[in-house]
Amino acid sequence: xxxxxxxxxxxxxxxxxxxxxxxxxxxxxxxxxxxxxxxxxxxxxxxxxxxxxxxxxxxxxxxxxxxxxxxxxxxxxxxxxxxxxxxxxxxxxxxxxxxxxxxxxxxxxxxxxxxxxxxxxxxxxxxxxxxxxxxxxxxxxxxxxxxxxxxxxxxxxxxxxxxxxxxxxxxxxxxxxxxxxxxxxxxxxx
Numbered sequence: 001x002x003x004x005x006x007x008x009x010x011x012x013x014x015x016x017x018x019x020x021x022x023x024x025x026x027x028x029x030x031x032x033x034x035x036x037x038x039x040x041x042x043x044x045x046x047x048x049x050x051x052x053x054x055x056x057x058x059x060x061x062x063x064x065x066x067x068x069x070x071x072x073x074x075x076x077x078x079x080x081x082x083x084x085x086x087x088x089x090x091x092x093x094x095x096x097x098x099x100x101x102x103x104x105x106x107x108x109x110x111x112x113x114x115x116x117x118x119x120x121x122x123x124x125x126x127x128x129x130x131x132x133x134x135x136x137x138x139x140x141x142x143x144x145x146x147x148x149x150x151x152x153x154x155x156x157x158x159x160x161x162x163x164x165x166x167x168x169x170x171x172x173x174x175x176x177x178x179x180x181x182x183x184x185x186x187x188x189x190x
Contacts, residue, residue, distance in 0.1 A: 018070045026059045081125045127178040134159035137186055142166070145183035146176060153187060 034052055037043040043052075134156060143153040144166060154168040163177040 015067060015070055015074065018067050022063050022066060026063060030055055030059055077122050077125075081121050123179065130178040130181045130184070131159055131161070133184050134164050134181075137184060141187040143185045143187055144176060144181060145185075147180045147182050149180070152176070156184075 030052075033055065034043070037048050037052065042048045137156050138159055140156060141154065142156045143151055144164065145151050152166060152168065152174055154166045154174070156164060157167050157173065158165040163175055164181070166174045166176060168174060
């Protein structure tokens with residue numbers, strides 16, 4: 001239990017990740033630039049000081065723009081997630097009985113930054129959208145486009161919470177997770 005509590009504390013949002021990225025991409029090179037000017041003895045020249053001040057002003061403007069953009073993206077992810085969680089429901093069931101209660105957000109690991117919860121939330125939202133799309137085709141012949149693989153065709157047997165079950169012509173059943181689905185197209189019945 002303690003490990004899951006500490007894992008939740010290590011999760012961060014896009015805004016925090018932006019601060020870390022800004023430090024790596026903006027502040028460190030600016031410090032190297034200032035150190036180089038100091039080592040060369042050029043830091044006391046007016047042109048070098050003006051150049052350093054302009055660099056700092058542009059960095060701060062870039063930081064503000066970057067954080068604003070990520071804040072908007074974070075709000076969009078939250079809004080889309082809320083909309084999908086309220087709309088997605090199994091077909092043929094009443095709205096009250098079919099409302100899907102989303103599981104807690106699962107953070108996604110980003111190398112060097114740690115867990116970012118918006119990425120996990122967006123992945124879960126895409127899973128729900130693919131699940132909804134697939135439920136409309138259960139029992140029909142479909143072609144599924146799969147990431148990093150060949151397209152597969154067959155009868156869509158089931159759309160579960162975890163993925164799709166597709167029965168191919170040879171009688172083999174293929175399980176496909178929603179994370180790999182890139183498209184579901186109905187085929188004309190032969």
